[in-house]
Amino acid sequence: MQMPGMLDWFGWCTWDAFYQDVNPQGIRDGLKSLSLSLSEGGTPARFLIIDDGWQDTTNEFQKAGEPFIEGTQFGARLMSIKENSKFRKTTNDNSSNTPHSLKDFVSDIKSTFGLKYVYVWHALMGYWGGLHPDAPGTKKYNPKLKFPLQSPGNLAHQRDIAMDSMEEYGVETVATGSGGRVSLTRHFQQSLEKSISNNFQDNSIICCMAQSTDSVYNSKTSAITRASDDYYPKNPTTQTLHIAAVAYNSLFFGEIVVPDWDMFYSLHDAAEFHAVARAVGGCGIYVSLMKIWNLNKLTGVLAVFNCQGAGTWPGLENSVQTNDLELAGKISPADIEYLSEISPESWDGEFAVFSFKSGSLSRLSTHEKLNVAFKTLQCDVFTVSPIKVYHQEIQFAPIGLINMYNSGGAVHAVEAIDDSSIPGIRIQGRGEGVFGAYSSSEPKHCSVNTMEAQFHFNREHHFLTVNVPTGTNSWEIAAHY
Template sequence: MPVREPSRPAAPPLSVGGARIVVRPGGHGAGLRPAAAVPVPDDAFTVTAEREGLWRLDAAVAVPQPPDRAARFQEQDTLDPDLALDAAVMFPGSAPHGPFLCLYQHKEWWMRPAWRDALADVPERTQMILWRDDDAWTALVAVCGDDARADLHGDALAVGTVRAVDDARDADAAAAVPASGLRIALSSNRVGRTALADVAAYLAVAADPYDAIRACVDAAAKRLGIATADRRPLPEALSGFGWCTWDSLGRDVSEAAIIEKMEEFHAKGVPVSWVMIDDGWSRTDREAETLIGLDADPERFPHGLAHTVDLLRERYGVRRVGVWAAFQGYWSGLESNGQAVALIGAEHLAVTSNGCLIPGPGRRQATMFWATWLSLLRDMGIDCVKVDSQSSMSTMTRGVESYGEATIERHAALDRLVETEMGGAMINCMGMAPESYWHRPVSAVTRTSDDFLPHDPASLAEHLLQNAYCSLLMGELYRCDWDMFWTSHPHARTHALMRALSAGPVYCSDAAGRTDPAVLGPLLLNDGRVPRPDTAAVPVPSALLADPTCAESAWCVTATCGDWRLLAFVGMNPDQPQRIRLHEALRGLPACADGGERWVVDREAMTAERLRPGADEGSAGPLLAYGESRLYYVWDGPWDAAVMPLGLIDKIVAPATVAVGADDDSGIGTGDQLSDSEAMAVRLAEPGRFALLDPDARCVDVRCNGETVPVHRNGALCMADCDDTRVDIRWKA
């Protein structure tokens, strides 16, 4: 019998070659000599298989020193802080073919998607690339490790995406580097470094694109010691409907203006669970953009912040009140002679190269800063915060602190203290640089887009694209905040729909007199609770690799809620309507639990349609103009019963408003069940119009609180108006 050879691990699907470091010369006259690219051995990068279908890319390099300056106390050559190490990413055989989805940092604080046909065109500061080869999806995710940050970019020699440096490679070395088109760069953000060693990226291959991304994120999070989204529940304080002052009042926020808006909410019967008092409330020097005190501006809040909080709670039933803060204190830090510095202690602060006074990078420094401020806020009744300008920190400390030094202890202190003082109720904002999102240990919520721009309706597509595509990555780590919106707006209903599917905070920023309760009704329950899906909305597989603003089909995102899948279609092409195509949107998503046919409920038409596997996909749905939207519910669960409860159909996330089973026996009992029927008890979140799917027309009775109620049937979709929350359903066996 032949001896079976032991199995060997699969060869890595990528390698790295042509590595070069960018060196700043030391020694006399160094400032007159430019930085130069110096080739280093290819083992500067190593690829390690973590498990089947998942690989880790690490980097380790040291600057070779001239013999006359080899001692560390001499003027040594150092790595460039902005581009320390750069190399070509290669793939066995031929390089992957486009299209490629890229998530790249286009501003200091934000990311957006881009689509490219060639790796050489990948944008600078790209953090994730996703592509498909045949039936497999590949995700390549860059990481900011303990010290260094990795970025992906197109070949600098081909497209000039990285600033020019003198290339010291000889011709033979240059010729040996394959023209793969994709490069990876590492940087430290700190001058004077002579060595660098850190994790750089993860690559995963899977049949499902979301699984590939999740594998990379899970591995990176474990390596860095931070939680993933499944361990970051949405804080209770942010679970209801909220209102933020920013797009209404800007920096002119005041107690009087807040109370005026709350009077309107009260008159219109809008249940506001939380209020976020944004920038403008604190005592600052508005010209210097510095924080003077840790209390409220006495002109805008003449009775103090605690008085405003008490009014909101006692007069208007607001449960939670939050305030805005900047990660560095205020936009340009703290006022050196102010009360804030006196309370915190100057020894817990650091001065940047351009003179800004900010919280220090050490654990004790950051802890004292946030402990002092958060404790005072709690004494004023504040129980949630929005911490802004987070990714400014590495910019403000550029050259002085590495990416890890600038963020790790500062984020750890903030996360830990908000968890202790406020139950973790914090919105991380302006923090989509990788050194920010890879270094928050436990905080749950992060903004996933640039600001909502209420005065520019044409910004809808950009806003939704940033949120949905960035949620592919951010949604594996955090609860995604799609930002505030206006209920009186040309695209208000679409904005409301997408906020409902975000699985994150839902809040508006309406100005006085501008709230439309009809837009909010489908979002909220009567007590201000917000029904949410289990997962953040992300683009369906068919929408991952193409720019939806110029596609023929309407753009589609999906989220799940129990055994129901929600599909939201949006018209994203400003030049022409786009067609809804259900079969296309479902292609590539997991099949039904038992592999059978799907049923789809059209929420607008209040109809149900059977979608059989392999059926003709030529049938097309309605056209959507720019900004128009439509929602569908798809049953993905097993067919264990004759009926499938959908929930309160007048709510966007209807499946989140119903639970199968009841906690009492006030409905159908064993004695009154018919011998030829079966039954189900459900509990609604509140009384309302209850919908269920009855594909075979077997439902014979719906009872609310023990009384039979009329059922309106529209094909397979049944609806009944229930004045209580206990509902019992009977069907023929």
């Protein structure tokens, strides 16, 4: 199964920023704000999801001037496979903000903001209410409004018509929602995947409403599938539920696909809660006491969450999470499965355990435990690194960039320096910030990319930190003893 390239990049989805009022200028402003915040610790988006609101649709259940009735939005039908007038300049449109076409708009924002991937959302049936029977593109099929019973040939043809047009816009992929059920699901899923294969080389599709058993078992090549309900930023009762649900669902989904955790707000009461979960979840990131673990090349990572309130029914919009009692528990290196896969041959069963929240470093044996306690929506990330012996006397374990949630993800390799009269250790990695490691003794000097570097050594906890200069993409740290 091919992994889409967007999994390696940070992205932005337009949904909770605009809902169906998404527009070109709003997208430009959003991408610009992400880019401008880089110097303030932010990250520019490298992939974009243009969510619901870009398609040419009509809704006979919503009349101009009449009050909105909840649920009528799902009666809207697709009029054409072209973009709507917000993304396409019409004859009477003299606005300088309206692009000539979706293709021109995608090309413009890619070059302006350095986007690598642009996704667009659409429903599997075209739109929530399907296709409009009087639309020019559907008339030749002699459409009738009735319960669907279509031939596999027509299903495949419908998919290719839509996907061919997406490729013309310069779009790399689509994110699909509003899926069907039972006997039709296999035909729809297989036709969709065949069309994706024909039109997009990167297998770039997010199945964002495909949690049903028939969808999962009929998915053969789709790599990414949503493992939760939508993210609801305005409902306080769903924040813990969201993380708990994805974590449990990923036990099954993670064996078949890359679980998608949906978007989240980076400015929100539960922002860190969501960010930590995605940092260790192995998923794409686009802006009760529970443990989630994962493995890096050389370290394990263990995240702990207080998800009290996850059992609250999300339909109770007015319910407020009042249970803020502190939960206490214990974490241990043994909580991380397959930890032996990253443990070196000279490993003696001891680990260095770093807490992102407190910045503390502990030394634990495999089954030794560390006490933790959190209130609702609080969490912490622990980097667990096997301690290895170098030069017969130096005990060393890399932690990684300690200013990052998943610190160990920055480290690529560690080896002894044997080409010098002074014993040393060489660490290779990426990213800027502060590198941390457990070291049984204090180095005489350290360097970053052969340049002398400042370092600090805490004798009590054997905690070595080395400053990696700003702007450094990849580095080689040498610690000489």
